[in-house]
């Protein structure tokens with residue numbers, strides 16, 4: 079690969095210190111036009127921080143940023159945008175009730191005769207969509223769009239502002255495999271048209287596939303680089319974590335007991351009022367892991383929400399431990415039903431950003447002893463509990479008094495998992511339990527899930543990662559258009575067979 | 589950990605201090621533009637608020653209802669609700685406490701009953717927007733504003749003196765007042781006793797208000813109910829996930845907010861005015877919004893900000909007398925304080941906006957919202 083002499087974007091010895099944390103220490107990197115640089119690193123390694131520095135959201139404690147061979151000062155993202163830097167955040171920054179056009183032009187509105195020139199904006203958006211293969215209807219409203227399309231809008235928003243350098247922070251974490259394919263196609267196009275990209279992910283397969291160069295961070299420092307042509311997944315994992323990582327899960331045979339979760343002919347509507355579950359029946363027995371596989375949007379989210387009491391069932395029944403809990407409240411299901419729930423969307427349901435790590439670790443047990451006595455909060459018990467969990471689950475945080483929202487994405491997820499995995503339960507519902515988590519911690523969380531199973535807990539696992547489903551499940555239920563199309567034993571399951579089922583094709587019994 | 593919370597306390601104070609400072613500065617500029625002498629005005633203000641025991645007593649007297657209406661608005665904020673209805677709740681509390689206070693001669697625990705009546709009236713006035721919000725989705729801002737009108741018209745009707753053409757007078761009208769619309773004086777047994785009598789006129793209400801503030805702090809930060817309330821305000825989805833009954837917390841919080849504002853009305857009446865007339869409006873209810881925001885919706889912060897606003901109020905008369913600057917400039921300054929301290933906060937509250945990304949250094953100012 080031949081580079082133009084001058085990098086499009088360059089970080090020179092960036093150091094960023096937060097109170098109590100050195101997030102980046104003398105980090106240098108370069109990215110050239112027409113190149114995809116992948117940034118790897120453990121949770122809390124400092125990837126997002128570095129990107130936020132390059133986008134002008136944080137100010138480096140030390141170090142310089144160079145764009146096109148000139149040193150620059152980025153006071154705010156506005157400065158970064160003016161220099162052609164665009165960023166797609168992990169949590170989208172779109173106004174849900176506004177249209178695609180309005181979102182894209184927000185903050186950079188074309189004005190004609192003192193009025194908004196929507197037509198002009200629309201033309202530009204259409205041209206850009208066409209040029210880069212980013213199909214979007216400019217008139218649709220954001221909240222009606224699936225995640226993958228919203229991400230396209232984010233990318234369009236950056237391109238609309240003439241971005242030459244795109245920063246993508248874990249763009250694939252929330253996408254389905256199909257959407258990831260779409261994103262990669264877009265990235266390839268952008269690359270051909272000379273854009274420089276920095277791409278962050280925890281999925282090593284993706285890195286090997288799309289990146290031109292790989293840079294690895296650990297503990298805020300650059301610890302190495304790798305060439306995607308020659309590197310292997312286990313090499314990358316070892317470089318990231320600093321030790322060998324076992325990428326496969328070791329587990330014995332399941333010894334299932336009585337049914338704990340019994341879902342019968344369950345029906346429910348989605349947020350738009352359309353039927354999302356059309357008669358789901360499913361059983362999970364004590365001591366087994368049942369994986370729910372399916373293309374995102376086939377009712378997985380609604381299924382979990384109905385079981386955990388967050389969404390009303392419009393028909394059918396949910397029994398937990400032999401008790402009818404169809405219309406029970408989330409609190410009843412958690413406590414009386416002895417159920418844990420790792421929610422799919424941790425920011426919406428799983429945590430309160432402004433609460434301390436300690437408070438987040440008791441979020442759904444705040445009224446239970448020993449954390450509360452006589453309706454008063456027991457600070458000491460909460461702190462003790464937090465210290466224990468933070469250590470056991472390796473949540474990297476300066477202290478248990480740190481606001482949960484300032485942890486790195488993966489460490490927030492570990493915090494939620496720690497809370498849900500450390501109380502006596504009979505049923506564990508884990509939706510995307512390892513989303514945004516580094517390979518080392520995935521290994522640990524997978525071990526914990528298997529350990530729960532071996533303790534006799536019934537586990538319902540929902541994951542967009544077929545690999546994860548295959549690695550952990552004892553039985554696999556495939557959901558398609560709000561129905562369970564088939565339940566197959568792990569031993570009998572093949573990737574191809576599941577793929578067909580997920581597409582709604584059911585082989586006739588022969 | 590210790591240092592961390594000290595830092596936090598420091599951060600909490602930054603915005604209010606800057607807001608007050610800027611407001612005083614702009615106020616001075618305005619006076620100067622109109623040819624007045626700001627230094628003389630502020631000297632007068634200081635004298636009127638702190639210059640003598642009399643001045644101090646005025647400050648304390650003005651502060652008392654502000655503490656309570658400030659708390660009313662604050663607790664609602666904690667649950668993510670904007671209570672603009674403290675004014676109406678205050679008025680209803682006043683009327684209810686007067687109704688008990690002028691009747692029931694010789695009743696045991698008369699004072700306590702009159703206070704409770706005030707609280708009860710306020711609770712009712714908070715319950716209505718709470719239920720409407722939970723069951724119909726009506727926004728509490730709209731409903732509480734409307735209820736403010738209902739409250740003041742209702743209150744005026746209760747003391748209506750009757751018309752010359754034989755219109756019926758209101759039920760609380762004092763027959764001895766002739767054509768004047770007002771109630772009789774509250775019976776001695778229902779009055780809050782003086783701590784310092786004439787000419788200081790400081791009554792026990794101030795200690796009651798401070799006590800309520802401390803209790804409120806404990807409730808919000810130390811009890812499970814407070815945890816639930818704060819969680820609802822910070823992230824109502826997470827609250828549902830955590831097993832909290834969001835509807836119940838919403839209704840309960842507005843009831844508490846109403847009750848505290850109602851208590852403010854009761855205390856003002858039973859301690860100070862000893863009667864009700866329509867011109868006793870619920871202005872302190874609106875000032876409660878300024879107090880709450882300046883106090884960062886923290887009950888202890890509310891104590892400080894109520895003291896400050898009470899002092900501004902107390903000093904304004906002396907300021908006008910000494911320097912000739914119209915006392916109205918104080919209202920301008922108070923409005924400026926509100927604008928400076930609240931502009932980002934109110935907007936975030938109303939539109940439920942969240943700051944982008946992590947809790948970065950740029951959000952330090954807003955970290956005081958306890959949300």
Ligand SMILES: Nc1ncnc2c1ncn2[C@@H]1O[C@H](COP(=O)(O)OP(=O)(O)OP(=O)(O)O)[C@@H](O)[C@H]1O
Nearest residue numbers: 096101121122123124125126127484486487488947
């Ligand atoms: N705003 C902040 N205030 C304080 N500390 C912060 C802040 N943002 C990040 N940190 C800390 O800086 C470190 C690096 O965090 P960062 O978010 O950059 O990690 P990351 O590499 O993106 O991790 P992940 O893979 O989990 O997203 C962490 O220890 C985190 O707790």
Ligand SMILES: [Mg+2]
Nearest residue numbers: 125126486487
């Ligand atoms: Mg990150």
